[in-house]
Amino acid sequence: MKDGDENEQVRELQARLRQLDHFDRAPTGFYGTITAKAVTGFQEKRGLPGTGSVDEATWQRLLAVTKKPTADELKPSTTNELDTPDARCMTGRVLCISKESRTLAWMIDGEVVSSMDVRFGSENTPTREGVFLVDRKVRDDWSKLYHTPMPYAMYFSRGQAVHYSSDFAARGYNGGSHGCVNVRDRTKLAALFDQVKVGDKVVVHW
Structure with missing residues (x-):
């Protein structure tokens, strides 16, 4: 997964990163700069290359330290967090x-x-x-x-x-x-x- 992707796997990625406090907003399913920054933080904390993109090694490490997101974690009813205003x-x-x-x-x-x-x-x-x-x-x-x-x-x-x-x-x-x-x-x-x-x-x- 990389910047610009938009799918349900990205939503799961965001939900799993949120479990580890790397992603501080509701999952959107869109892989942008906020998600890339969260991925980089996860990678660097675990000794992986901080690319900001998700390769197989990053994904497998994330799966190992998180649980399968619930439906509420994937699509919470609360309002999404605002990003930095344009x-x-x-x-x-x-x-x-x-x-x-x-x-x-x-x-x-x-x-x-x-x-x-x-x-x-x-x-x-x-x-x-x-x-x-x-x-x-x-x-x-x-x-x-x-x-x-x-x-x-x-x-x-x-x-x-x-x-x-x-x-x-x-x-x-x-x-x-x-x-x-x-x-x-x-x-x-x-x-x-x-x-x-x-x-x-x-x-x-x-």
């Missing part, structure tokens, strides 16, 4: 959205006001990355293209929006969006919807 999120009013930690942080002048778990589009319909602005808000929207409800929709890039997803709430990361940023906590999103204004910045980053 530099573009540090000024003004920003929806700071991290694909690596799968979180949305509502930030004002560099301070986190609230945060929530999110999921993104599939490989065929990816969520666009970059800096955008909220161009419209619709409290009770409906997707004519996909025939699904989109409550508390905040549009930022053509048809892509932050919105509540009952499917995400029910299935977690087993599913995906058609490009939108799905939120599974309706109560948190409802409060956020009332605070965000058209023209506020949106940053989507790894």
Whole structure:
């Protein structure tokens, strides 16, 4: 396993590293810089080459010192830990959205006001990355293209929006969006919807 991989084995890797306090957030299944750093720490502590990638020797050593993760360890219901905010999120009013930690942080002048778990589009319909602005808000929207409800929709890039997803709430990361940023906590999103204004910045980053 290496940087850029995204699968269930990566999720298991993260859960096992978390048992040893090398990984301090909920498993996401995505192998990014945070996971690479955790792997390097594990390798160096056990006398393995600190490559940040998982070879057979690293995997076997990890299996030997951890237990098979439970379903709750693999997909905990608690909110994912935020990673270090992108530099573009540090000024003004920003929806700071991290694909690596799968979180949305509502930030004002560099301070986190609230945060929530999110999921993104599939490989065929990816969520666009970059800096955008909220161009419209619709409290009770409906997707004519996909025939699904989109409550508390905040549009930022053509048809892509932050919105509540009952499917995400029910299935977690087993599913995906058609490009939108799905939120599974309706109560948190409802409060956020009332605070965000058209023209506020949106940053989507790894």
